[in-house]
Amino acid sequence: xxxxxxxxxxxxxxxxxxxxxxxxxxxxxxxxxxxxxxxxxxxxxxxxxxxxxxxxxxxxxxxxxxxxxxxxxxxxxxxxxxxxxxxxxxxxxxxxxxxxxxxxxxxxxxxxxxxxxxxxxxxxxxxxxxxxxxxxxxxxxxxxxxxxxxxxxxxxxxxxxxxxxxxxxxxxxxxxxxxxxxxxxxxxxxxxxxxxxxxxxxxxxxxxxxxxxxxxxxxxxxxxxxxxxxxxxxxxxxxxxxxxxxxxxxxxxxxxxxxxxxxxxxxxxxxxxxxxxxxxxxxxxxxxxxxxxxxxxxxxxxxxxxxxxxxxxxxxxxxxxxxxxxxxxxxxxxxxxxxxxxxxxxxxxxxxxxxxxxxxxxxxxxxxxxxxxxxxxxxxxxxxxxxxxxxxxxxxxxxxxxxxxxxxxxxxxxxxxxxxxxxxxxxxxxxxxxxxxxxxxxxxxxxxxxxxxxxxxxxxxxxxxxxxxxxxxxxxxxxxxxxxxxxxxxxxxxxxxx
Amino acid sequence: xxxxxxxxxxxxxxxxxxxxxxxxxxxxxxxxxxxxxxxxxxxxxxxxxxxxxxxxxxxxxxxxxxxxxxxxxxxxxxxxxxxxxxxxxxxxxxxxxxxxxxxxxxxxxxxxxxxxxxxxxxxxxxxxxxxxxxxxxxxxxxxxxxxxxxxxxxxxxxxxxxxxxxxxxxxxxxxxxxxxxxxxxxxxxxxxxxxxxxxxxxxxxxxxxxxxxxxxxxxxxxxxxxxxxxxxxxxxxxxxxxxxxxxxxxxxxxxxxxxxxxxxxxxxxxxxxxxxxxxxxxxxxxxxxxxxxxxxxxxxxxxxxxxxxxxxxxxxxxxxxxxxxxxxxxxxxxxxxxxxxxxxxxxxxxxxxxxxxxxxxxxxxxxxxxx
Numbered sequence: 035x036x037x038x039x040x041x042x043x044x045x046x047x048x049x050x051x052x053x054x055x056x057x058x059x060x061x062x063x064x065x066x067x068x069x070x071x072x073x074x075x076x077x078x079x080x081x082x083x084x085x086x087x088x089x090x091x092x093x094x095x096x097x098x099x100x101x102x103x104x105x106x107x108x109x110x111x112x113x114x115x116x117x118x119x120x121x122x123x124x125x126x127x128x129x130x131x132x133x134x135x136x137x138x139x140x141x142x143x144x145x146x147x148x149x150x151x152x153x154x155x156x157x158x159x160x161x162x163x164x165x166x167x168x169x170x171x172x173x174x175x176x177x178x179x180x181x182x183x184x185x186x187x188x189x190x191x192x193x194x195x196x197x198x199x200x201x202x203x204x205x206x207x208x209x210x211x212x213x214x215x216x217x218x219x220x221x222x223x224x225x226x227x228x229x230x231x232x233x234x235x236x237x238x239x240x241x242x243x244x245x246x247x248x249x250x251x252x253x254x255x256x257x258x259x260x261x262x263x264x265x266x267x268x269x270x271x272x273x274x275x276x277x278x279x280x281x282x283x284x285x286x287x288x289x290x291x292x293x294x295x296x297x298x299x300x301x302x303x304x305x306x307x308x309x310x311x312x313x314x315x316x317x318x319x320x321x322x323x324x325x326x327x328x329x330x331x332x333x334x335x336x337x338x339x340x341x342x343x344x345x346x347x348x349x350x351x352x353x354x355x356x357x358x359x360x361x362x363x364x365x366x367x368x369x370x371x372x373x374x375x376x377x378x379x380x381x382x383x384x385x386x387x388x389x390x391x392x393x394x395x396x397x398x399x400x401x402x403x404x405x406x407x408x409x410x411x412x413x414x415x416x417x418x419x420x421x422x423x424x425x426x427x428x429x430x431x432x433x434x435x436x437x438x439x440x441x442x443x444x445x446x447x448x449x450x451x452x453x454x455x456x457x458x459x460x461x462x463x464x465x466x467x468x469x470x471x472x473x474x475x476x477x478x479x480x481x482x483x484x485x486x487x488x489x490x491x492x493x494x495x496x497x498x499x500x501x502x503x504x505x506x507x508x509x510x511x512x513x514x515x516x517x518x519x520x521x522x523x524x525x526x527x528x529x530x531x532x
Numbered sequence: 533x534x535x536x537x538x539x540x541x542x543x544x545x546x547x548x549x550x551x552x553x554x555x556x557x558x559x560x561x562x563x564x565x566x567x568x569x570x571x572x573x574x575x576x577x578x579x580x581x582x583x584x585x586x587x588x589x590x591x592x593x594x595x596x597x598x599x600x601x602x603x604x605x606x607x608x609x610x611x612x613x614x615x616x617x618x619x620x621x622x623x624x625x626x627x628x629x630x631x632x633x634x635x636x637x638x639x640x641x642x643x644x645x646x647x648x649x650x651x652x653x654x655x656x657x658x659x660x661x662x663x664x665x666x667x668x669x670x671x672x673x674x675x676x677x678x679x680x681x682x683x684x685x686x687x688x689x690x691x692x693x694x695x696x697x698x699x700x701x702x703x704x705x706x707x708x709x710x711x712x713x714x715x716x717x718x719x720x721x722x723x724x725x726x727x728x729x730x731x732x733x734x735x736x737x738x739x740x741x742x743x744x745x746x747x748x749x750x751x752x753x754x755x756x757x758x759x760x761x762x763x764x765x766x767x768x769x770x771x772x773x774x775x776x777x778x779x780x781x782x783x784x785x786x787x788x789x790x791x792x793x794x795x796x797x798x799x800x801x802x803x804x805x806x807x808x809x810x811x812x813x814x815x816x817x818x819x820x821x822x823x824x825x826x827x828x829x830x831x832x833x834x835x836x837x838x839x840x841x842x843x844x845x846x847x848x849x850x851x852x853x854x855x856x857x858x859x860x861x862x863x864x865x866x867x868x869x870x871x872x873x874x875x876x877x878x879x880x881x882x883x884x885x886x887x888x889x890x891x892x893x894x895x896x897x898x899x900x901x902x903x
Contacts, residue, residue: 094544426598
């Protein structure tokens with residue numbers, strides 16, 4: 035694998051030094067960035083594997099690779115850049131890119147690297163993930179050799195089915211909780227001191243199971259489990275709940291723990307798509323137009339930049355919304371267009387030419403990138419003026435014409451819709467309600483309904499996978515067309531009760 | 533060594549083809565077959581496998597966009613293409629499609645790559661090189677009629693910016709002589725050679741619409757590939773039940789007769805056509821026969837084999853027989869051909885086409901030998 039990418043040399047190295055200098059000059063603060071150059075096939079591989087050169091074997095990486103490769107072969111899409119949240123921060127450049135593209139990408143990457151290091155939602159991510167992912171791969175490969183690829187892969191498929199049932203709050207686990215967990219883990223670890231050399235975060239889950247059962251290689255019979263309703267610490271972390279309470283074999287628990295770790299690793303990126311891309315775009319634009327661009331490169335730069343910022347009538351482009359929002363904040367804080375005095379001003383002429391020359395803009399956006407995620411970013415800084423300037427609208431499918439049509443340009447509705455799409459990283463909120471539903475050891479989940487119904491076809495199939503993990507009937511309560519409804523699966527058939 | 537992802541990739545392909553992990557089948561949405569959209573673009577569906585998750589339903593919830601337009605203006609391209617059909621889990625969910633602007637040539641080369649088809653070595657005395665010009669490059673000189681405006685203005689803009697004469701406040705771009713760019717031709721050497729494809733299809737009662745659809749799709753791709761391999765190509769169509777007649781393409785795909793089946797009738801007609809119009813020393817000849825495998829009698833089958841051995845096989849590059857599975861067909865003819873020629877004959881290629889999904893494999897059977 036190492037042969038597939040190689041470090042910068044010659045001209046690129048010189049450019050790197052130049053861009054690196056500008057990034058520092060503007061106050062960006064990042065872990066060391068290691069650029070590597072590779073060909074399109076390699077970048078497709080890396081992208082398919084979430085940026086990492088080494089993952090566990092699974093068909094979905096092959097599927098993503100298939101789609102990326104085809105898209106590239108038919109000239110429809112091309113990955114310019116790839117950067118990973120690790121320390122040092124790895125970034126990959128495509129060897130076929132123009133020099134001006136490489137400059138943009140480098141500047142963009144320094145923006146991401148700054149965001150990774152400073153944004154609060156990334157504060158607890160494991161920066162050593164390159165090695166952790168590789169370890170995960172080794173462990174799962176070992177399980178496949180032992181139990182058979184189909185069996186292990188099938189289990190992974192089931193776990194992937196609940197991969198989105200995690201709790202954003204866990205990213206900010208309090209110190210007390212972490213301490214307790216560490217203690218439990220420490221005592222468990224002592225039992226298996228002979229394997230201690232291999233200990234990594236990948237092993238944590240394994241240790242937890244070990245502690246619970248005390249013996250290995252034996253499934254836990256359901257009746258051994260404590261099925262009383264107990265206080266559930268983080269009900270939205272369904273993955274963790276199953277890890278603690280489902281009758282899993284040791285290798286199964288280990289894999290569930292591994293996949294949960296990986297899901298949490300990627301979670302902050304899902305929470306800050308707009309902010310992260312906006313920030314990186316803001317900086318590539320700023321660095322290029324103020325420092326790095328040569329006159330002969332302007333057209334190519336403008337062409338590339340316009341491509342990245344293209345608006346679509348069917349989707350929100352996070353790069354575009356992000357960069358514009360940062361610029362708007364910078365402008366407002368430079369001119370003092372915020373706070374009670376500005377908001378209360380009713381003289382439209384005065385308001386229009388409002389300028390207190392505060393010059394606080396740059397500092398403000400650095401603060402914003404530190405503390406916000408997409409939801410709070412939009413909630414706090416998305417203004418009616420901005421909404422109008424960006425020509426945003428919502429659309430809806432019209433069954434009469436068979437087409438999707440513009441619905442409204444009303445600010446409140448647009449903002450609500452945007453926030454709804456972003457809340458809980460776009461997934462429905464699902465909580466564990468009980469592990470002993472109806473006093474029969476059944477699992478009961480609750481969908482916290484916030485206006486949009488679940489897709490019941492998908493929900494049924496997800497329940498099927500959940501049943502395979504829980505091994506007793508599984509239920510979920512939700513609302514469907516204004517009615518409360520419980521969907522159950524008992525291993526043979528589905529039942530809906532209203 | 534190859535990257536391990538190639539193994540993931542191979543595994544994914546196997547799952548899509550249903551060879552392993554049968555329980556994932558319901559989540560597979562395939563469609564490796566690009567379909568023409570009529571305006572020169574093709575839809576290339578990407579095979580994908582969906583993982584079920586709790587997620588929001590109701591595609592009607594719509595979305596958000598940016599741009600101009602008023603309430604009620606459509607935001608998507610074609611009429612009636614919007615989302616909104618209630619979708620069952622698995623079958624069409626997660627369907628990813630690429631829409632690609634492709635020429636038939638490009639499509640053929642994609643097909644060739646996908647199926648790893650070897651290029652055909654044409655036979656025939658007429659393998660004479662001929663030079664054609666294709667306007668695929670850009671030059672500094674040329675007639676005005678071939679002026680490339682976009683390139684010209686780009687050059688002019690570059691020059692003006694580099695020389696500092698570009699005024700951002702008054703962004704006028706004026707090309708001068710050395711900015712002009714022209715489309716230029718590249719000489720391409722091609723070989724004169726010609727081929728004829730003769731399609732024969734059993735249209736007796738047992739061949740239903742689904743079977744015909746399979747033959748139609750398959751012949752589209754076969755034509756596409758052969759056209760990319762030969763400079764001139766002719767296509768002839770024969771339909772038969774107990775008697776055979778030559779028809780045009782439209783009739784070929786639409787006709788449905790009833791009654792019995794004498795395959796020899798089609799082969800005889802095919803032989804006549806070849807003898808009348810196509811000298812085997814100058815033409816590359818491809819007879820394709822599609823049926824559901826029912827023949828009237830063992831005697832007729834014997835006659836068929838005789839015609840094949842004595843006339844058709846010596847004249848053809850390769851003889852292809854595709855057996856479309858139908859509810860009524862016995863599939864006997866395939867067995868007869870196998871027992872005569874074996875599964876791996878140089879001149880006779882046999883393929884069973886179970887359903888639509890098997891079309892690509894069958895095309896690979898037919899064309900994979902580079903004959």
